[in-house]
Amino acid sequence: MKYRRYGRTEIKMPVITCGGMRFQQSWSDIPWDEVKRGGQANLEAAVRFSLEVGSNHIETARGYGSSEMQLGMILPKFNREELILQTKVAPEEDPKVFLENFEKSMAYLKTDYVDLFSFHGINNAEILDWVLRDGGCMEVARKLREQGRIRHIGYSTHASNQVICEANASGLFDYCNVHWYFVNELNWEAIQVAKQQDMGVFIISPNDKGGKLYSPPQKLVELCGDLHPMQWNALFCLSRPEVHTLSMGVSCPQDFDTHLEMLDYYDKAEETMKPVEEKLRAEMVKTLGADWCAGWWKGIPEWEELPGGVNVKEIMRLYTYAKALDIVEWGKMRYNLLGNAGHWFPGHKAKDYDEGEMREKLSESPFADQVLGLLEEAHQMFDDAEVKRLSES
Incomplete structure (x- = not known):
């Protein structure tokens, strides 16, 4: 395993983390006697393998159903001081409710402390305010840190770049879990603000939300050459020193294999991934034009400001990479979450909106004359059966 200093936490962080979102049995809390022995044995095998290969950062959340409980039943089998244990609890408008949920997490995990605590889902300005305002959830977390029950405080986010910058610039968080990879550079x-604050940076879902790369289209496979697209994307991320670790949503021990092979290229990440990046960007320019690729997102307001709440920026991002690189199934998966995922993936599909008003709202975009037509094309490309978040499916 390779390791990086996790910002001001000074933790020696493995560049691949063992995420606990996919190996639990249920997305709801269930009694221990309802956990299937085979599933629990698989979870233990995944964690044990993770530790054997040096990926000692184990990440879970209150919102991951039975994950905390199932982990709590096996953690005593390992040396606690060798683990970097992280859990996440959603902020609440009422800090008392937040504290109650934190206590549930600790009871399920059967531990006296967590190395990394995250506010789960600071996804908009309102939720950030619940954390940072006087008497808010941050004050509760700081008291827990003073008591030794939390060692470092961070957050996870699906918010806009503006909200994430504001959170990072506050100087109150030690690290952040954030989306950033080739198909989402926004x-x-x-x-960069996190770097200025010496924060740890954890990349969320580089394989799934980063392009459904575990099931890549043939075009992407060919462009990546000898590298699996998951490996290439990992090297793309890790070639930046500002990035410290990549989330691996593990369902079984074998899920580590492709990324462990990627580590063979770690020490020459930049020179290994750069030729593929050049091919991918050349293909995008060939398909969409250099001007579009250089600034398709400019001048597009956030979804709250647009008619019908259409998330134009997100739809254009999905369209851009799906059109050029054939990652259409990924585009469908994300597009059909719109309208169904609340603040985790906000806004709506490109339908049922006033075209005249939309044209006016997009007037600052250098591609204002194209976007309405591209929204229609994207809708035709992606629209399918509605998708729910995993936790609600």
């Missing part, structure tokens, strides 16, 4: 400014 949050790079927020990562």
Whole structure:
């Protein structure tokens, strides 16, 4: 395993983390006697393998159903001081409710402390305010840190770059879990702010939300050459020193294999991934034009400001990469979450909106004359059966 200093936490962080979102049995809390022995044995095998290969950062959340409980039943089998244990609890408008949920997490995990605590889902300005305002959830977390029950405080986010920058610039968080990878570079400014604050940076879902790369289209496979697209994307992320670790949503021990092979290229990440990046960007320019690729997102307001709440920026991002690189199934997966995922993936599909008003709202975009037509094309490309978040499916 390779390791990086996790910002001001000074933790020696493995560049691949063992995420606990996919190996639990249920997305709801269930009694221990309802946990299937085979599933629990698989979970233990995944964690044990993770530790054997040096990926000692184990990440879970209150919102991951039975994950905390199932982990709590096996953690005593390992040396606690060798683990970097992280859990996440959603902020609440009422800090008392937040504290109650934190206590549930600790009871399920059967531990006296967590190395990394995250506010789960600071996804908009309102939720950030619940955390940072006087008497808010941050004050509760700081008291827990004073008591030794939390060692470092961070957050996870699906918010806009503007909100993430504001959170990072506050100087109150030690690290952040954020989306950034080849098919989503819009949050790079927020990562730079994190660097200025000496924060740890954890990349969320580089394989799934980063392009459904575990099931890549043939075009992407060919462009990546000898590298699996998951490996290439990992090297793309890790070639930046501002990035410290990549989330691996593990369902079984074998899920580590492709990324462990990627580590063979770690020490030459930049020179290994750069030729593929050049091919991918050349293909995008060939398909969409250099001007579009250089600034398709400019001048597009956030979804709250647009008629019908259409998330134009997100739809254009999905369209851009799906059109050029054939990652259409990923585009469908994300597009059909719109309208069904609340603040985790906000806004609506490109339908049922006033075209005249939309044209006016997009007037600052250098591609204002194209976007309405591209929204229609994107809708035709992606629209399918509605998708729910995993936790609600």
